[in-house]
Each structure stands twice: as C-alpha cells, then as structure tokens.
Amino acid sequence: xxxxTQFPSHSVIEKGQTVTLRCDPISGHDNLYWYRRVxxxxxxxxxxxxxESKQDESGMPNNRFLAERTGGTYSTLKVQPAELEDSxxxxxxxxxxxxxxxxxxxxxxxxxxx
Amino acid sequence: xxKTTQPISMDSYExxxxxxxxxxxxxxxxxxxxxxxxxxSQGPRFIIQGYKTKVTNEVAxxxxxxxxKSSTLSLPRVSLSDTAVYYCxxxxxxxxxxxxxxxxxxxxxx
Numbered sequence: 698x699x700x701x702t703q704f705p706s707h708s709v710i711e712k713g714q715t716v717t718l719r720c721d722p723i724s725g726h727d728n729l730y731w732y733r734r735v736x737x738x739x740x741x742x743x744x745x746x747x748x749e750s751k752q753d754e755s756g757m758p759n760n761r762f763l764a765e766r767t768g769g770t771y772s773t774l775k776v777q778p779a780e781l782e783d784s785x786x787x788x789x790x791x792x793x794x795x796x797x798x799x800x801x802x803x804x805x806x807x808x809x810x811x
Numbered sequence: 812x813x814k815t816t817q818p819i820s821m822d823s824y825e826x827x828x829x830x831x832x833x834x835x836x837x838x839x840x841x842x843x844x845x846x847x848x849x850x851x852s853q854g855p856r857f858i859i860q861g862y863k864t865k866v867t868n869e870v871a872x873x874x875x876x877x878x879x880k881s882s883t884l885s886l887p888r889v890s891l892s893d894t895a896v897y898y899c900x901x902x903x904x905x906x907x908x909x910x911x912x913x914x915x916x917x918x919x920x921x
Contacts, residue, residue: 701854732911740855740898740911788854796843796903802854 699723701803703789709809715777718806722771722791728752729772730792730800731764735785746772747795779810815899820916829886831915833899836880841903844875844882849896849914858897859884886917894919 702721710716722729731743743762744754748769757764761780766772776783786807790800816834823829835844843862847855859866861873861882872885886893896914 739913742911790854799857799860800855802847802856804852804854 701789701791701801703787703803703806705806706804707807707809709811710779712781712810713778715775716779716808718774718776718787718808720772720774720789720791720803722789723793723801726791726793726801727769728792728795729766730790731772731774732788732790733785734788735782740788743774745795752795776808779808781810784808784810815901815912817897817899817912817915819913820918822918822920823889824920825890826888829889829893829917829919831884831886831897831899831917832881833884834881835899835901838879838901839903842901843903844873844879845900845902846871846873846882846884847898847900849898855898889917889919891919891921893917 701723704719708716727748729746732740733743734740742756744757744764745752746766749766761776761778763775764772774787786805788802788805790802792800817831821831843860845860846858848858849855859868859871859873861875863875863879866873874883884897894917896916898911898914900911
C-alpha cells in the first residue's frame with residue numbers, strides 16, 4: 698500500500714507569505730496527525746483529525762496556522778502569514794485506529810522562511 | 812502526560828548488540844510504550860511496541876520490567892544502516908502529544 702505522502706518536500710518562502718502543506722494519509726486511515734520540529738528541537742504534536750473533524754488542536758502554536766481535512770481524506774496545513782520562527786520540518790502521520798502504535802509517518806515538508 | 816528520558820547519544824560497532832534504555836516514571840496504566848526510528852530527511856518509522864514483559868519482532872526486542880517505569884530497546888547485531896535517531900514514546904491514544912523527546916542518536920561504526 699502507498700505510504701503517507703507529503704507535498705511539497707521542501708518550501709522556501711519569504712516572511713509574510715502564505716504556504717500550504719499537504720498530507721495524503723494511507724487510504725482508509727481515519728486518524729491523521731500533524732507534528733513539527735522547529736530549528737532542531739523536539740518533534741511536537743500540532744493536531745489530530747478523526748476523519749474531517751479536529752479531535753485535538755491543542756498543539757497549534759497560534760492563529761496563523763489553519764489545518765483542514767475536507768472530506769476526511771487529505772489534509773492541508775496553511776501558515777498565513779509565515780514568520781521566521783515557523784521554519785522547520787512538518788510531519789504528518791496517519792493511523793487506522795486512535796491508538797498510539799503503528800503510526801505511519803510521511804517524510805515531512807521542510808519549510809524555510811527567509 | 813508521561814515524559815521520557817533517554818541517553819542523548821550512543822556509539823556502537825557493527826555486529827554488536829545495542830541496548831537503549833528509556834525512563835518513563837509516570838507512565839499511566841493505559842499507556843503503551845512505542846519505539847520509532849528516524850533517518851535523516853525521513854519521518855519516524857515504527858519499530859516495536861509493548862505493554863509489559865518482553866516483545867520481539869524481526870527487527871528488535873523490547874524489555875519492560877514489571878513496574879513499567881522504564882523500557883529497553885534491544886537491537887541485535889547492528890549494522891551501519893542502523894545509524895539513526897531512536898525515540899521512546901509512551902501513550903495510548905491521541906497522538907503522542909508533547910512527548911516525543913529528543914531521542915537517542917545511535918552511531919554505528921565499522
């Protein structure tokens with residue numbers, strides 16, 4: 698089966714611009730998670746979707762970040778306007794059930810804000 | 812949420828067995844212990860998961876004592892390709908919130 702796909706793999710944007718990251722989970726996986734690693738620090742949870750609903754968005758840093766999962770399939774994470782401190786690697790993961798094992802992660806999107 | 816403590820880094824040689832221990836003193840009753848491996852420019856990859864005692868798969872073994880306050884990932888006969896960061900995670904549902912930790916950077920030398 699295809700794994701979790703993230704697009705783009707790299708993005709370089711200027712401060713103040715908008716960027717949209719996309720994640721395609723494994724087909725049939727209702728649970729989708731976003732994480733990020735900022736500037737070499739620890740990987741941190743951002744939010745969790747169950748199908749199209751936001752189950753938990755306690756990790757979202759501020760209102761410049763907007764995540765959507767229309768139709769319960771792929772998800773997008775929009776950063777608007779981007780700031781320098783948003784640079785980092787954004788990971789997406791999916792799982793069939795909402796239990797913490799066997800997650801499949803994507804390869805991540807490396808975002809650089811200049 | 813249970814937090815984990817692991818060594819920052821470890822060195823080993825090809826063919827040796829490597830044991831990485833993780834402390835999770837405030838693990839909850841429902842929490843499972845899961846280990847992931849991450850190579851540069853890739854997302855974390857699931858290795859093994861357990862609740863108590865010993866679990867073994869084709870890649871590794873996981874030893875969990877009765878009190879579950881720690882766990883040890885055992886990699887038999889490592890090779891150069893096992894050089895990676897290894898994360899110990901605890902939790903049950905909802906996505907490993909804030910408890911990914913820094914991981915253990917394993918460097919395997921020839």
